[in-house]
Amino acid sequence: MSHVLSRRTVCLSTGLTAVATFVGCASSSLSSDEALYKNDQLLPSAPSEPYTGSDEQPIxxxxxxxxxxMDADAESLRSTLTEDATLTHITGQIQTRDEWVQSVADKTMSYSNIEVVSAHVERSDNSAQLVARTRTTANINGSDGTWNLQLVSQIHPDGTHFTKTVASLWS
Structure with a gap:
């Protein structure tokens, strides 16, 4: 099931006020802004056990x-990642959390629209990851485009932080 995130419109069936539109997203049953933003502490990314909670929290x-x-909000972005998290771009470039957050904050990487085509949690004995396919419109280092991105994010055991994200293209 697809949902679209956009800075320009707000429409959640639950009445949540946020800078996003979620269309047909089963995970949008949040009761308040606090549910989105209460987990801002930094956590170590070497969990001793995998995430075992519901799929809803990582989504x-x-x-x-x-x-x-999309909002180039460095603090909110930083709050979703562990302190030593990394992002691997489709080019193979690996950035630390702080390098990537700075690229978003200074708009070297400027995201204008992210359509989530699918998102689900995959689990194994010792890890859990969120696999999402998106259509992402952005300006990356001066190049405008819309990319079909697959993002595989390792989930911290608390479900509210990612320890590593690897981006690739899908068709």
Missing amino acids: RTQERMFMAM
Whole structure:
């Protein structure tokens, strides 16, 4: 099921006021802004056990991350990632959390629209990851485009932070 995030419109069936539109998103059953933003502490990214909670929390964390990317909101984006998290771009470039957040904050990487085509949690004995496919419109280092991105994010055991994200293209 697809949902679209956009800075320009707000329409959640629950009445949540946020800078996003979620269309047909089963995970948008949040009761307040606090549910989105209460987990801002930094956590170590070397969990001793995998995330075992519901799929809903990591998907909410991803929604927070995408909204922060579109708003170039460094603090909100930082709050979705562990202190030593990394992002691997489709080019293979690996950035630390702070390098990537700075690129978003200074709009070297400027995201204008993120359409989530699918998102689900995959689990194994020792890890859990959120796999999302998006259509992402952005200006990256001066190049405008819309990319079909697959983002595989390792989930911290608390479900509210990612420890590593690897981006690739899908068709």
